[in-house]
Amino acid sequence: xxxxxxxxxxxxxxxxxxxxxxxxxxxxxxxxxxxxxxxxxxxxxxxxxxxxxxxxxxxxxxxxxxxxxxxxxxxxxxxxxxxxxxxxxxxxxxxxxxxxxxxxxxxxxxxxxxxxxxxxxxxxxxxxxxxxxxxxxxxxxxxxxxxxxxxxxxxxxxxxxxxxxxxxxxxxxxxxxxxxxxxxxxxxxxxxxxxxxxxxxxxxxxxxxxxxxxxxxxxxxxxxxxxxxxxxxxxxxxxxxxxxxxxxxxxxxxxxxxxxxxxxxxxxxxxxxxxxxxxxxxxxxxxxxxxxx
Amino acid sequence: xxxxxxxxxxxxxxxxxxxxxxxxxxxxxxxxxxxxxxxxxxxxxxxxxxxxxxxxxxxxxxxxxxxxxxxxxxxxxxxxxxxxxxxxxxxxxxxxxxxxxxxxxxxxxxxxxxxxxxxxxxxxxxxxxxxxxxxxxxxxxxxxxxxxxxxxxxxxxxxxxxxxxxxxxxxxxxxxxxxxxxxxxxxxxxxxxxxxxxxxxxxxxxxxxxxxxxxxxxxxxxxxxxxxxxxxxxxxxxxxxxxxxxxxxxxxxxxxxxxxxxxxxxxxxxxxxxxxxxxxxxxxxxxxxxxxx
Numbered sequence: 001x002x003x004x005x006x007x008x009x010x011x012x013x014x015x016x017x018x019x020x021x022x023x024x025x026x027x028x029x030x031x032x033x034x035x036x037x038x039x040x041x042x043x044x045x046x047x048x049x050x051x052x053x054x055x056x057x058x059x060x061x062x063x064x065x066x067x068x069x070x071x072x073x074x075x076x077x078x079x080x081x082x083x084x085x086x087x088x089x090x091x092x093x094x095x096x097x098x099x100x101x102x103x104x105x106x107x108x109x110x111x112x113x114x115x116x117x118x119x120x121x122x123x124x125x126x127x128x129x130x131x132x133x134x135x136x137x138x139x140x141x142x143x144x145x146x147x148x149x150x151x152x153x154x155x156x157x158x159x160x161x162x163x164x165x166x167x168x169x170x171x172x173x174x175x176x177x178x179x180x181x182x183x184x185x186x187x188x189x190x191x192x193x194x195x196x197x198x199x200x201x202x203x204x205x206x207x208x209x210x211x212x213x214x215x216x217x218x219x220x221x222x223x224x225x226x227x228x229x230x231x232x233x234x235x236x237x238x239x240x241x242x243x244x245x246x247x248x249x250x251x252x253x254x255x256x257x258x259x260x261x262x263x264x265x266x267x268x269x270x271x272x273x274x275x276x277x278x279x280x281x282x283x284x285x286x287x288x289x290x291x292x293x
Numbered sequence: 294x295x296x297x298x299x300x301x302x303x304x305x306x307x308x309x310x311x312x313x314x315x316x317x318x319x320x321x322x323x324x325x326x327x328x329x330x331x332x333x334x335x336x337x338x339x340x341x342x343x344x345x346x347x348x349x350x351x352x353x354x355x356x357x358x359x360x361x362x363x364x365x366x367x368x369x370x371x372x373x374x375x376x377x378x379x380x381x382x383x384x385x386x387x388x389x390x391x392x393x394x395x396x397x398x399x400x401x402x403x404x405x406x407x408x409x410x411x412x413x414x415x416x417x418x419x420x421x422x423x424x425x426x427x428x429x430x431x432x433x434x435x436x437x438x439x440x441x442x443x444x445x446x447x448x449x450x451x452x453x454x455x456x457x458x459x460x461x462x463x464x465x466x467x468x469x470x471x472x473x474x475x476x477x478x479x480x481x482x483x484x485x486x487x488x489x490x491x492x493x494x495x496x497x498x499x500x501x502x503x504x505x506x507x508x509x510x511x512x513x514x515x516x517x518x519x520x521x522x523x524x525x526x527x528x529x530x531x532x533x534x535x536x537x538x539x540x541x542x543x544x545x546x547x548x549x550x551x552x553x554x555x556x557x558x559x560x561x562x563x564x565x566x567x568x569x570x571x572x573x574x575x576x577x578x579x580x581x582x583x584x585x586x
Contacts, residue, residue, distance in 0.1 A: 142482075143481065143485050158437065161436060165430060167528040186371075186372050231460050235458060235460040
């Protein structure tokens with residue numbers, strides 16, 4: 001029997017799926033973080049461990065990974081030469097490193113044209129037009145990721161401090177936030193000096209919730225975030241028949257707030273990112289088989 | 294002869310001025326950082342060293358500091374109990390810790406009503422109305438400091454990445470910025486992961502410069518920054534006869550862009566922050582002398 005491996009690795013864990021060469025998934029597995037930018041060797045080890053666990057789980061000899069092609073979707077794969085370095089040290093029959101958005105796009109819309117918007121702690125977009133993929137956004141919390149949970153949370157803290165100073169009108173939401181920080185703006189500042197994007201993002205659902213109740217500050221923040229997401233979608237130059245999938249934790253909160261044009265394009269994702277990696281691995285297997293003939 | 298000490302301490306250096314009790318400055322001196330939040334003991338040592346140097350420079354015995362009252366204006370003095378802790382371990386006849394904005398306000402407008410706007414790497418505001426001082430802003434780069442050099446620089450990098458992605462129209466300024474980062478958005482992101490506020494702020498004068506030439510992105514950023522500064526000034530509830538002093542490196546760039554109402558209130562600062570500390574120390578000396586009588 002011939003196998004293929006799909007790998008989906010990120011900063012907190014690495015998932016693997018072992019499938020037959022015609023795409024029947026036999027086993028899924030999880031190992032530790034696979035951050036190729038901060039720890040290439042550690043990432044390699046967790047990738048191999050996830051693959052090994054998938055073979056074991058499926059009841060096959062892990063030594064077969066040496067004759068199994070793998071597609072790896074990894075955060076940070078489009079930065080520098082980390083992807084090429086990793087490909088050189090992996091034990092699979094063939095290894096191709098894609099961006100995390102790349103396997104997510106394949107999973108969500110399949111091999112045809114279409115687009116994904118990843119709306120979570122960060123934001124990123126990828127569209128495929130006439131077979132050619134293009135990614136935008138995803139530049140991180142500090143100067144990018146407009147509309148992300150992290151940016152919405154950061155905006156909320158900023159508007160809360162402005163309300164505290166009397167520079168802008170407050171609202172039930174800014175009052176609730178001041179209460180969280182014991183009515184002490186210094187506590188807000190202390191929080192922000194240590195907070196990572198996920199810490200800011202933790203406040204985002206609360207902002208959507210208050211916006212639904214008509215809170216003026218929440219609406220101001222969410223309207224800006226929706227406008228930012230719309231602007232990014234517009235830059236993808238989609239046509240109305242392109243399928244558009246919203247992914248990430250904020251996807252269900254954004255979906256009803258998008259423009260009519262973009263709402264009409266929304267489709268449920270066909271599969272998750274790991275499924276996308278498996279599908280790409282099947283194509284890689286076919287290529288290798290054809291080259292061998 | 295009776296002396297008073299004015300101290301102006303911050304994260305990079307500590308300045309001291311020794312003056313006679315009627316305000317004639319005899320010597321000024323500089324020592325190392327006085328950051329009471331991160332290193333209280335180190336701050337205390339540099340404060341005492343600055344005072345010692347001022348006595349030596351003036352040709353007087355530094356042991357006289359034990360009978361000399363001091364006003365200290367220190368960044369972070371309004372946070373937690375650092376100020377009280379410091380006052381307890383200083384060797385002066387009497388020590389009173391004020392915020393850095395407090396001594397700057399005293400220096401700029403004297404003991405009467407008036408306001409300062411500190412427009413530099415960060416932004417902060419302080420107004421005195423009917424003898425009562427009120428500070429707003431100064432909450433730092435992450436969720437505050439609207440209109441600061443750091444925020445303007447951060448906005449520039451954000452708009453540059455949006456222009457790179459085709460989400461917004463570019464301009465000569467965003468082109469120039471992309472060239473700085475070798476047309477590689479990843480280099481921008483790398484920069485932002487390490488950059489401190491001053492690093493972002495380094496780009497601010499360039500934004501003002503391009504705005505003066507009509508660059509669309511620069512104008513968009515500066516118009517937003519000016520609106521933020523105007524909103525903060527409006528929250529101070531100044532009346533037209535109140536003197537308003539703009540301080541900080543961006544003051545001359547902002548002055549011509551403010552509303553007519555606020556431009557009409559602008560006055561040159563009477564003295565710098567250290568001069569303000571000396572003036573407050575003179576009042577402290579008089580209080581102590583009256584109590585002793």
